[in-house]
Amino acid sequence: MRYISVLIAAIFAHNIALRYFLGWCPLVSQSKKLSSAWGMGVAVTLVMTITSAVNWPVYNYLLVPYGLEYLQYIAFIIVIASTVQVLEMVIERFFPSLYTTMGVFLPLITVNCAILGVSLFMILRDYTLLTGIVFALGSGIGWSVAIVSLASIREKLRFADVPKPLQGPGITMLIAGIMAFAFLGFSGMVGIK
Amino acid sequence: MNNTKDIFTAGLWEDNPVFRQMLGLCITLAITNKVANGLTMGVAVFFVLTASSFIVSLLGDSVPRRVRIPVFMLVIATFVTLVYMFLRAFFMPLSQALGAYVGLIITNCVILGRLESFSSENTPWDSVVDAAGVASGFGLALIAMSVVRELLGFGSLFGVQVLGSGWTPWVSMILAPGGFLVLGLLIWVQRAISPVEEG
Numbered sequence A: 001m002r003y004i005s006v007l008i009a010a011i012f013a014h015n016i017a018l019r020y021f022l023g024w025c026p027l028v029s030q031s032k033k034l035s036s037a038w039g040m041g042v043a044v045t046l047v048m049t050i051t052s053a054v055n056w057p058v059y060n061y062l063l064v065p066y067g068l069e070y071l072q073y074i075a076f077i078i079v080i081a082s083t084v085q086v087l088e089m090v091i092e093r094f095f096p097s098l099y100t101t102m103g104v105f106l107p108l109i110t111v112n113c114a115i116l117g118v119s120l121f122m123i124l125r126d127y128t129l130l131t132g133i134v135f136a137l138g139s140g141i142g143w144s145v146a147i148v149s150l151a152s153i154r155e156k157l158r159f160a161d162v163p164k165p166l167q168g169p170g171i172t173m174l175i176a177g178i179m180a181f182a183f184l185g186f187s188g189m190v191g192i193k
Numbered sequence B: 001m002n003n004t005k006d007i008f009t010a011g012l013w014e015d016n017p018v019f020r021q022m023l024g025l026c027i028t029l030a031i032t033n034k035v036a037n038g039l040t041m042g043v044a045v046f047f048v049l050t051a052s053s054f055i056v057s058l059l060g061d062s063v064p065r066r067v068r069i070p071v072f073m074l075v076i077a078t079f080v081t082l083v084y085m086f087l088r089a090f091f092m093p094l095s096q097a098l099g100a101y102v103g104l105i106i107t108n109c110v111i112l113g114r115l116e117s118f119s120s121e122n123t124p125w126d127s128v129v130d131a132a133g134v135a136s137g138f139g140l141a142l143i144a145m146s147v148v149r150e151l152l153g154f155g156s157l158f159g160v161q162v163l164g165s166g167w168t169p170w171v172s173m174i175l176a177p178g179g180f181l182v183l184g185l186l187i188w189v190q191r192a193i194s195p196v197e198e199g
Helices: A002-013 A025-027 A034-063 A068-092 A096-110 A115-123 A130-161 A171-183 B003-014 B025-030 B035-062 B065-090 B091-103 B107-115 B125-154 B176-193
Strands: none
Touching: A002 A130, A025 A130, A025 A171, A025 B025, A034 A068, A034 A096, A034 A130, A068 A096, A068 A115, A068 A130, A068 B065, A096 B065, A115 A130, A115 B025, A115 B091, A130 A171, A171 B176, B003 B125, B025 B091, B025 B125, B025 B176, B035 B065, B035 B091, B035 B107, B035 B125, B065 B107, B091 B107, B107 B125, B125 B176
């Protein structure tokens, strides 16, 4: 039951994109087309889940026993960068067709702050390993929900008469603001703890 | 880009990282509900960006292409760890207010973008000037955002009440939606003052 509530909370009430503002650079740049939004969403969910599953033992069994918690940023970044690198090679080798559609998004993910953010939140909130993984999965799904809905709205908006200085990023932020209002409505539903 | 002044002002205004390049948005949106937080983050990013672009410009071609990004991120992470320890030692309340977002400076694409596109190919002096300009532009955006949000959301600036007790705070300005709406409007203003060139 606890896992389900963490999952739901991470997707809606504590949406990583619309509540904690994480991963916005790719959200703005990759949400012009619905197809690339899907690719990015899947890639982020995958990497987020794997890196949290690796970062948890690294922090709790490697850094904490030796009192090296202050090295967490460096350790997490190494894990994320190498996971992305390995994942890219595995996909290229075994799933060439998937690589052609998803491969371009993978390098972008190393600098996606949502990935590092989820690992840091996991440590800050003292999750157990399994809760942490469920939280990461939920956050990935929540991030995908945000980018896919944003891309759908932007595709519809292509024919709207937007003032010139507001076109592109400007109007995207205003849409995001309205979406964030909508997601605020979920906040009383489930807690993250 | 020839002289020092051009490099600096490009980063500050015409190629402003937030309003023009749409980079570093996570931090811009997340910590700008109070001016003190915005200012601290601006200073932190200024230090990390100038220091790491100096190091990277010294490294030059000695880093193999395939491992450039991980190496750059390690350099950034080292300086961010310094900032984190400094804040915890001397400014504990600010460190708690910023929380995980100090660590997220590492994945701030403003920094990685400058290292990748500028510092790795230019002299140390130009790189530091470029970094200072871009970081000032970033700080400008942070301060502009946080002034609007704290003024409307709390009726105060730096925690000092300025709008009087009759002011009804706009709670949504402090919450997530306010960040998006203020940034959208500021982008509009910035691009209306100096329009984006076609092409």
